[in-house]
Amino acid sequence: MxxxxxxxxxxxxxxxxxxxxxxxRIVEVEVHCGVMQQVVPESLQLAFEAASTDTLAAGxxxxxxxxxxxxxxxxxxxxxxxxxDNYLCPRCRTADVEIVAGRDIVLRSVVCEV
Amino acid sequence: MKINVVESVLKANDAVARENRRxxxxxxxxxxxxxxxxxxGKTLLLEKTIPALAAARCAVLVxxxxxxxxxxxxxxxxxxxxxxxxxxxxxLTATQVGEGLDSLDLRSIDFxxxxxxxxxxxxxxxxxxxxRRAVLLSVxxxxxxxxxxxxxxxxADVILLTKxxxxxxxxxxxxxxxQDLSRINTRAPRIEVSSTTxxxxxxxxxxxxxxxxxxxxxx
Numbered sequence: 001m002x003x004x005x006x007x008x009x010x011x012x013x014x015x016x017x018x019x020x021x022x023x024x025r026i027v028e029v030e031v032h033c034g035v036m037q038q039v040v041p042e043s044l045q046l047a048f049e050a051a052s053t054d055t056l057a058a059g060x061x062x063x064x065x066x067x068x069x070x071x072x073x074x075x076x077x078x079x080x081x082x083x084x085d086n087y088l089c090p091r092c093r094t095a096d097v098e099i100v101a102g103r104d105i106v107l108r109s110v111v112c113e114v
Numbered sequence: 115m116k117i118n119v120v121e122s123v124l125k126a127n128d129a130v131a132r133e134n135r136r137x138x139x140x141x142x143x144x145x146x147x148x149x150x151x152x153x154x155g156k157t158l159l160l161e162k163t164i165p166a167l168a169a170a171r172c173a174v175l176v177x178x179x180x181x182x183x184x185x186x187x188x189x190x191x192x193x194x195x196x197x198x199x200x201x202x203x204x205x206l207t208a209t210q211v212g213e214g215l216d217s218l219d220l221r222s223i224d225f226x227x228x229x230x231x232x233x234x235x236x237x238x239x240x241x242x243x244x245x246r247r248a249v250l251l252s253v254x255x256x257x258x259x260x261x262x263x264x265x266x267x268x269x270a271d272v273i274l275l276t277k278x279x280x281x282x283x284x285x286x287x288x289x290x291x292x293q294d295l296s297r298i299n300t301r302a303p304r305i306e307v308s309s310t311t312x313x314x315x316x317x318x319x320x321x322x323x324x325x326x327x328x329x330x331x332x333x
Contacts, residue, residue: 002204002205002235002236002239002240004202005127005203005205005207005240006123006124009123009124009125009126009127010123012126013121013123013125017117017119021115021117023115028116031123036238036239036265036268037239038235038239038265074301084264084265085261085264085297085298086297086298087297087298087299088296088297094300094301095295095296095298095299095300095301096299096300096301097268099268099269104122104124105122105123105124106120106121106122106123107119107120107121107123108118108119108120109116109117109118109119110116110117110119111115111116111117112115112117113115114115
């Protein structure tokens with residue numbers, strides 16, 4: 001249930017953006033979750049709902065998009081699409097990678113009413 | 115009005131983690147984040163490790179939801195021990211570790227062990243500012259856990275197979291663990307240990323000392 005930590009961090013970002021935009025209300029939020037974060041969308045929805053009560057984002061629609069994994073092999077430099085349970089380099093057959101995409105959680109857009 | 119943003123939600127945690135790492139680097143401390151399921155033997159491993167490394171030069175930050183039991187076990191062993199109770203939190207955050215660092219005299223230590231909350235999913239998602247990640251997997255947990263929790267094992271810098279004294283007692287196939295690791299992490303050294311019999315501990319101590327040497331020569 002690290003979804004509550006994520007929801008809390010997200011709401012802090014939304015609070016700052018709303019203040020910058022002088023928004024009265026946030027109605028929609030889009031978040032891209034890297035597959036390695038193992039976010040359970042239903043849990044994040046619930047955590048967001050609970051943590052946003054009494055904030056400008058209360059009742060906002062949370063759109064969660066899961067994003068895939070990209071890895072770079074530390075041995076041969078090959079960049080490839082990894083799976084959550086397979087990081088084997090297709091070129092040199094080692095599993096020693098740097099994760100290039102799929103580890104982060106990124107706030108992509110916010111729809112607000114001014 | 116739609117605003118397009120591209121901003122990491124974990125940015126605040128990552129910024130604190132970077133600051134933690136900077137503080138540790140400045141003090142010449144190597145920080146190892148120990149992660150595993152509950153009951154895999156993190157605390158006992160530390161009880162055996164710290165005296166072997168020079169107890170006066172070791173500190174521990176212990177994360178648990180409740181109780182100060184682990185900190186009490188380690189209090190007489192490491193020079194400095196701080197318990198972090200996360201309440202309902204299933205993992206440590208960089209901020210909690212930063213507050214923990216405030217309670218320690220970093221100048222007087224070489225090693226900081228961060229004993230994360232026992233959990234195979236959530237701790238992996240949070241950078242704490244550590245230098246190395248040590249992942250423990252105990253024999254009684256079963257030989258299928260690497261495949262089930264790949265995101266814990268993929269970023270590991272060292273993997274400790276613990277409680278190997280039980281290998282003959284339980285139906286457990288080590289080869290399955292190593293087969294799964296061959297797709298997930300071939301970089302991390304794998305060390306088989308038993309904190310009860312002492313088997314393999316020398317290799318673990320040597321690994322730790324190597325990390326400290328690398329840290330000192332980097333800075």
